[in-house]
């Protein structure tokens with residue numbers, strides 16, 4: 001443990017921290033609690049059930065200490081461990097299998113094509129708002145069996161509920177209102193599905209598990225809520241970050257245009273260098289010894305994914321974008337029992353956006369002076385991404 005080195009995992013330059021240990025220490029202490037910087041230790045903490053997600057505590061710090069929003073969070077998949085966690089995780093993992101992702105590819109392509117067809121590509125395009133932000137909510141609607149016309153509301157609900165993670169306490173009323181709207185939206189959708197007949201979508205699947213007694217009514221709503229809040233905002237920013245990374249590395253981009261087989265590797269390497277989830281925050285549920293230091297029960301442990309992803313002990317020349325990197329397993333989607341259930345789908349969305357760009361706009365370029373990419377609250381975020389599609 002390094003108690004003297006200064007590293008704040010939430011500081012504006014944390015995302016480009018050299019990566020890995022600081023002065024030889026993979027664990028550092030600050031006012032915020034403990035930060036985990038090295039790749040191996042980060043993987044170990046993310047896999048250790050003695051660390052629980054800090055989302056409920058964050059909510060309580062925001063003044064949300066009781067009521068339906070607090071109850072939802074306390075009972076949600078991200079907060080549970082052991083059998084109660086598996087009860088919620090197994091059905092969603094079954095639905096979000098590689099088969100679902102494979103079967104969704106054609107729909108993803110159609111969504112990407114239809115969004116691009118709306119663009120005026122003769123002038124620089126607001127790529128974040130015009131493309132990246134619109135795709136994930138349309139994909140969620142397809143998956144959940146909601147009408148595509150609901151996508152703007154889904155996008156806005158995901159954005160407003162997860163604004164908790166910005167750690168800006170003035171947002172409490174926005175967050176509570178957003179969850180109330182989300183619960184009402186899903187309850188209405190579930191009732192309509194029951195009335196109109198179930199299909200082969202995710203909500204129908206959850207409802208049928210409820211009918212078979214495998215999930216309670218409350219659990220059906222909780223599962224659907226967890227999926228909706230997670231569906232859009234992180235993917236939208238990550239799509240923007242991937243496109244920004246690839247279009248600025250002209251050598252890599254030319255290789256991708258010439259050989260689209262490289263796209264999956266290009267997406268993973270971008271996810272490594274610019275992870276939307278730069279910090280995954282946990283709480284020790286008992287005293288835990290890490291590298292000879294006791295982390296007391298109840299203390300905050302922030303896994304600095306953006307540092308672990310640039311750990312020179314794990315990734316050779318970590319600052320470089322390397323299309324040929326082997327064993328490339330960044331921690332952007334976490335690891336262990338809570339690893340992201342939407343990662344296959346999110347990667348497929350990014351791959352289809354890049355494929356479309358490489359095929360139709362091989363000369364596309366980022367307009368640097370009309371682009372703002374930054375970090376806040378432990379996340380990389382796209383404030384503005386302007387792309388000249390046909391310079």
Ligand code: HEM
Pocket residue numbers: 046053077078079089226227230231232234235238276277280332333334335337338339340341342343345346
């Ligand atoms: C690029 C986009 C995304 C990123 C960076 C991301 C990141 C993450 C991370 C870091 C976690 C784990 C947190 C922890 O260990 O405590 C997580 C969990 C989760 N994600 Fe994602 N996510 C993304 C997209 C999605 C999508 C599209 C969905 C669903 C459609 C989704 C659904 C979930 C769910 C349900 C969990 C909870 C899993 C559990 O607790 O067992 N995510 N995500």
